[in-house]
Amino acid sequence: MTYDTSKSLNKKKSIDNLKTSGFERRLSIAKTSLNIGRRWAGNSVSGMFMDKQARAARNQAFMETQANYMAEELGKLKGSVVKIGQMLAMYGEHILPPEITRALHTLNDDTATLNWSKIEETLAHTLGDKLHELDINPEPIGTASLAQVHRATVKSTGEEVVLKIQYPGVADAIDSDLALFKHMLRVSNIVPQTRALEAWFEEIRDLLHHEVDYEAEAATTERFYERLKEDARYVVPKINRHYSSSRLLCMSYEAGVSVTNPTLQNLSDERLNRIGQAAIEIIMQEIFVWGEMQTDPNFGNYLVRVADDEDGTDKLVLLDFGAIRQFDDALLTIARNLLLAGYNHDHDAMARAMTGYDFFDTMSPKVKSDVANLFLLATEPFSAPECNPDIPADCLDDQERYIWANSVLHSRLAETARQAMQSFEFNLPPKEFMFISRKFIGAYTFLTVINAHTDSKRLVKPFLPAI
Known part of the structure; x- marks a missing residue:
């Protein structure tokens, strides 16, 4: 759930209802599936007499068009169907055609708002008489595929809160939406049906059921609040249990602006550096200290509370603790060894650290060496400059801090990964590593946007005392 408290959503289209009934959603997705299937068949017939090269080009263009049509139709439904598409786009590049992942990436949470009368009806059902204790602004400050956020005031105390209100029926529709989504992919014939795809659907099922459990999210938010309450660089909303339930989350209102807000561009370089350092440090804490991570890489899950003057502390406001994943000690040990190898820019140590999963243990020496090179590049911002001669000269400032905006690290990683994957004969990467890598990619984007310089040491x- 993302919102910028400096903006209003009053220009968004409002809808009166959601298609949450199984029949409506089945009808909508069945229509999409049949249309794609019919067009696919027509495309195959009409391309029968083309040469191989022309047919391949035609099929790619057709796939692009149909993938965009599918994403457009899914975007009209809200609910878990949209979330499923987003998750597949996020983690599915190894199992989906690139045309599909590009189209699914267009699904976003910047959707129409649900009419206030429907939200109020949901709140009345959830809160009962307690609804009258709140003065709620009917204008939402945030929307997503699963929920909508409204500001409110507790009348008796004046406490400012936000209500994260789950759309009615979306939790109950998860399993049927997954079945419908899989059926659409099968009938439309635009994605190969593999065991890997089925395994990811099961993972998405678990993630979604966890994400709609607001009691679990409340508990997670409280854990992070306790962990960070003494660190002036971070703000975690405080949960108000009196108005919270399994489908409604009430928490303190925390002001801030989005990462892309022009206000941040007026800050000094050193202030931006401190914000960037704090953003990446929190991920290190999640992995190496707490063993649990907020896996949604969208840097919209941060707000920044800008201090009033140069001497104040600019704060990261951390939002949305629904997509949490716990990591066991075995994985954390592997992650520490990978980080240590990256810090020392040691290819052999990186290859030795790659163990404990079939993904690593079944690789040939050539493939393992290629993947070790990929990991060395991914850990470039965490490497000691004196150990890593491969850091581009313009990526270090005069204090040997890493300059994110100069690094073009994301595109370099994409190219290195593309080259490495040409020789891969392995299974899909472990999902835990995909979650972690995606979270870091989100952080890398955040640090690049604000043009931060960070200190690798x-x-x-703090997380590898042996250094």
Whole structure:
């Protein structure tokens, strides 16, 4: 759930209802599936007499068109169907055609708002008489595929809160939506049906059921609140249990602006550096200290509370603790060894650290070496400059801090990964590593946007005392 408290959503289209009944959703998705299937058949017939090259080009263009049509139709439904598409786009590049992942990436949470009368009806059902204790602004400050956020005031105390209100029926529709989504992919014939795809659907099922459990999210938010309450660089909303339930989350209102807000561009370089350092340090804490991570890589899950003057502390407001994943000690040990190898820019140590999963253990020496090179590049911002001669000269400032905006690290990683994957004969990467890598990619984007410079030693040493 993302919102910028400096903006209003009053220009968004409002809808009166959601298609949450199984019949409506089945009808909508069945229509989409049949249309794609019919067009696919027509495309195959009409391309029978083309040469191989022309047919391949035609099929790619057709796939692009149909993938965009599918994403457009899914975007009209809200609910878990949209979330399923988003998750497949996020983690599915290894199992889906690129045309599909590109189209699914267009699904976003910047959707129409649900009419206030429907939200109020949901709140009345959830809160009962307690609804009258709140003065709620009917204008939402945030929307998503599963929920909508409204500001409110507790009348008796004046406490400012936000209500994260789950759309009615979306939790109950998860399993049927997954079945419908899989059926659409099968009938439309645009995605190969593989065991890997089925395994990811099961993972998405678990994630979605966890994400709609607001009691679990409340508990997670409280854990992070306790962990960070003494660190002035972070703000975690405080849960108000009196108005919270399994489908409604009430928490303190925390002001801030989005990462892309022009206000941030007016801050000094050093202030932006401190914000960037804090953003990456929280991920290090999640992995190496707490063993649980908010896996949604969208940097919209941050707000920034800008201090009033140069001497104040700019704060990261951390939002949305629904997509949490716990990691066991075995994985954390592997992650520490990978980080240590990256810090020392040691290819052999990186290859040795790659173990404990079939993904690593079944690789040939050539493939393992290629993947080790990929991991060395991914850990470039965490490497000691004196150990890593491969850091581009313009990516270090005069204090040997890493300059994110100059690094073009994301595109370099994409190219290296593309080259490495040409020789891969392995299974899909472990989902835990995909979650972690995606979270870091989100952080890398965040740090690039604000043009931060970060200190690798400060980032790594607290978590690897041996350095």
